[in-house]
Amino acid sequence: PAAAASARISSPAADWISDNLGSGYVVREKFMGGSGWSSTYVYTTEGGKDYFVKTSGGTKAEGMFKGEQLGLSAMGATRSVRVPEVFHVGTLAAGRGAFIVMEALRLGGSPDQEALGRAVAAMHLAPPADPSAAAGLFGFGADNTIGATPQPNGWMDDWVGFYRERRLRHQLNLLGDARMTALAKPVLDNLGFWFTDVEGAIKPSILHGDLWSGNIASADGRPTIFDPATYYGHAEAEWGMSWCAGFTGSFWRGYFDVAPKAPLFEKRRDLYTLYHILNHANLFGGGYNGQAQSILQRLNEQLSRG
Amino acid sequence: PAAAASARISSPAADWISDNLGSGYVVREKFMGGSGWSSTYVYTTEGGKDYFVKTSGGTKAEGMFKGEQLGLSAMGATRSVRVPEVFHVGTLAAGRGAFIVMEALRLGGSPDQEALGRAVAAMHLAPPADPSAAAGLFGFGADNTIGATPQPNGWMDDWVGFYRERRLRHQLNLLGDARMTALAKPVLDNLGFWFTDVEGAIKPSILHGDLWSGNIASADGRPTIFDPATYYGHAEAEWGMSWCAGFTGSFWRGYFDVAPKAPLFEKRRDLYTLYHILNHANLFGGGYNGQAQSILQRLNEQLSRG
Ligand SMILES: Nc1ncnc2c1ncn2[C@@H]1O[C@H](COP(=O)(O)OP(=O)(O)O)[C@@H](O)[C@H]1O
Ligand SMILES: Nc1ncnc2c1ncn2[C@@H]1O[C@H](COP(=O)(O)OP(=O)(O)O)[C@@H](O)[C@H]1O
Numbered sequence: 001p002a003a004a005a006s007a008r009i010s011s012p013a014a015d016w017i018s019d020n021l022g023s024g025y026v027v028r029e030k031f032m033g034g035s036g037w038s039s040t041y042v043y044t045t046e047g048g049k050d051y052f053v054k055t056s057g058g059t060k061a062e063g064m065f066k067g068e069q070l071g072l073s074a075m076g077a078t079r080s081v082r083v084p085e086v087f088h089v090g091t092l093a094a095g096r097g098a099f100i101v102m103e104a105l106r107l108g109g110s111p112d113q114e115a116l117g118r119a120v121a122a123m124h125l126a127p128p129a130d131p132s133a134a135a136g137l138f139g140f141g142a143d144n145t146i147g148a149t150p151q152p153n154g155w156m157d158d159w160v161g162f163y164r165e166r167r168l169r170h171q172l173n174l175l176g177d178a179r180m181t182a183l184a185k186p187v188l189d190n191l192g193f194w195f196t197d198v199e200g201a202i203k204p205s206i207l208h209g210d211l212w213s214g215n216i217a218s219a220d221g222r223p224t225i226f227d228p229a230t231y232y233g234h235a236e237a238e239w240g241m242s243w244c245a246g247f248t249g250s251f252w253r254g255y256f257d258v259a260p261k262a263p264l265f266e267k268r269r270d271l272y273t274l275y276h277i278l279n280h281a282n283l284f285g286g287g288y289n290g291q292a293q294s295i296l297q298r299l300n301e302q303l304s305r306g
Numbered sequence: 307p308a309a310a311a312s313a314r315i316s317s318p319a320a321d322w323i324s325d326n327l328g329s330g331y332v333v334r335e336k337f338m339g340g341s342g343w344s345s346t347y348v349y350t351t352e353g354g355k356d357y358f359v360k361t362s363g364g365t366k367a368e369g370m371f372k373g374e375q376l377g378l379s380a381m382g383a384t385r386s387v388r389v390p391e392v393f394h395v396g397t398l399a400a401g402r403g404a405f406i407v408m409e410a411l412r413l414g415g416s417p418d419q420e421a422l423g424r425a426v427a428a429m430h431l432a433p434p435a436d437p438s439a440a441a442g443l444f445g446f447g448a449d450n451t452i453g454a455t456p457q458p459n460g461w462m463d464d465w466v467g468f469y470r471e472r473r474l475r476h477q478l479n480l481l482g483d484a485r486m487t488a489l490a491k492p493v494l495d496n497l498g499f500w501f502t503d504v505e506g507a508i509k510p511s512i513l514h515g516d517l518w519s520g521n522i523a524s525a526d527g528r529p530t531i532f533d534p535a536t537y538y539g540h541a542e543a544e545w546g547m548s549w550c551a552g553f554t555g556s557f558w559r560g561y562f563d564v565a566p567k568a569p570l571f572e573k574r575r576d577l578y579t580l581y582h583i584l585n586h587a588n589l590f591g592g593g594y595n596g597q598a599q600s601i602l603q604r605l606n607e608q609l610s611r612g
């Protein structure tokens with residue numbers, strides 16, 4: 001007997017899927033959680049395809065999702081680590097927010113750490129798709145956000161200058177803590193100290209930019225990453241969130257097998273962690289201020305030891 | 307036409323499932339990843355039920371899985387936050403390791419932070435199932451592990467003494483770093499300083515013990531936690547891994563609505579983080595030693611400020 005047709009589900013995102021992805025109408029909506037003005041859904045079409053949708057209210061939502069789309073596309077173009085494919089960013093009715101449509105990943109199990117390391121290394125070594133990055137500039141085609149904080153990406157030809165101005169000074173200015181800024185001054189004024197092994201030889205790598213365990217998973221048995229804060233930078237800047245990434249020895253073994261470790265890699269760890277700890281201090285306050293101070297003290301000590 | 311019977315899959319864990327869980331033979335095995343001697347699988351039975359299995363080689367595997375089973379059972383008995391139901395711990399052939407069989411959780415989406423907070427608070431407030439804990443003792447029915455490190459749980463009637471000996475001194479002894487031990491001495495010798503608001507009034511709460519983002523997920527739309535290092539302790543000791551847990555304002559709102567915040571909660575944060583940072587120093591070395599030192603410096607400063 002012919003099955004009764006499932007009722008079509010209609011919403012801005014579901015309608016776009018029904019009209020554009022060639023898999024029939026959306027006939028099922030599964031709410032996957034949300035917070036504040038944001039929600040996530042999996043939509044299923046008559047044709048049996050699943051799509052993952054995030055919606056968010058407010059005037060900044062469209063810009064944020066377009067930034068996420070740009071980042072995921074740039075990362076996906078390297079054909080290295082798996083990232084979700086993005087199909088569309090659209091607006092909700094009358095300036096009430098936006099939505100993003102991407103492939104639904106079948107997430108499950110823990111990622112193979114060595115495979116993840118090799119894949120991220122391959123992404124870092126890929127020749128940049130963006131012409132400015134290919135020409136040796138650091139930054140991105142658009143500003144984006146790191147968590148809820150603006151992340152400025154105006155192109156600069158000097159990595160040390162980019163990291164000093166667009167990352168560290170930017171976060172210190174947002175924090176507006178005179179003591180922290182004073183403690184950071186010698187570090188910012190002497191940032192080249194940490195780069196004597198790679199001076200002028202850093203090539204722009206596409207970075208995920210927010211690589212912690214919440215943004216790393218396994219999909220169909222392959223390591224996959226998502227929810228980036230993408231830009232072209234020094235590959236080692238990727239490790240600024242590694243304190244909360246769950247990387248094992250196998251991860252680093254896989255990574256360094258593909259992208260060998262530079263001489264001053266360990267000395268730069270604190271430098272790259274600092275950006276994210278400052279961001280956490282800006283977003284969450286609490287113990288992160290103290291941690292930022294401790295990192296700056298250690299960096300100052302490195303400077304005085306020479 | 308009658309469908310061809312699927313071939314029965316045989317392994318120590320699959321055979322136990324086939325023989326004991328009343329859902330027919332295991333007919334499908336899906337490898338979900340692994341590292342070193344450990345592997346994870348989802349087994350599906352003729353009856354259509356899924357089971358999640360972890361296997362591990364070596365002589366310590368059975369003890370570790372039995373500890374995990376005890377912990378998950380104790381947490382599940384509180385009927386609060388969801389944890390996977392454990393069915394069995396068995397051995398692999400001839401002392402070659404062990405396996406654990408639990409319900410397969412349908413993981414997906416991000417957990418509702420407020421619901422997670424409320425559920426963990428309810429777990430912390432549940433009257434202890436263990437008679438020793440119900441009588442006011444801190445510890446657990448068995449020693450277990452925190453990551454790969456032994457975690458001693460011998461019962462003690464005094465929380466400050468338990469945390470000093472079974473947690474801080476235990477990790478410092480494993481580290482064997484004379485400078486760290488010397489820096490910790492004033493803190494250990496004056497641990498009561500941090501407990502003047504709750505002196506003698508701390509009731510043993512069942513703790514997950516390793517609550518970071520890697521062990522938190524959403525299953526069927528409900529927050530769920532797994533892979534614990536369970537014992538009965540001060541509820542606030544639960545936050546020692548919160549620096550990598552992704553808890554939002556909503557989480558804490560939900561938590562404190564059910565289990566109100568004690569006066570010295572913020573002052574004790576560093577104290578409870580220290581155990582896990584020392585453990586990370588023991589397991590991974592690197593920057594964690596410096597972080598432990600920074601925390602001890604802050605704790606010593608708190609002491610001298612009085
Ligand atoms: N493409 C996808 N397919 C399926 N699930 C996804 C996908 N992207 C994200 N998720 C799930 O939704 C959760 C939230 O997504 P994320 O992009 O991190 O959103 P947010 O920006 O709100 O943090 C993730 O932790 C993951 O479990
Ligand atoms: N009961 C379960 N059902 C389905 N998946 C699970 C279950 N328990 C764990 N997992 C998945 O397997 C991964 C590893 O499990 P975990 O218990 O953390 O193992 P380990 O002790 O090796 O860290 C988890 O991150 C989760 O994705």
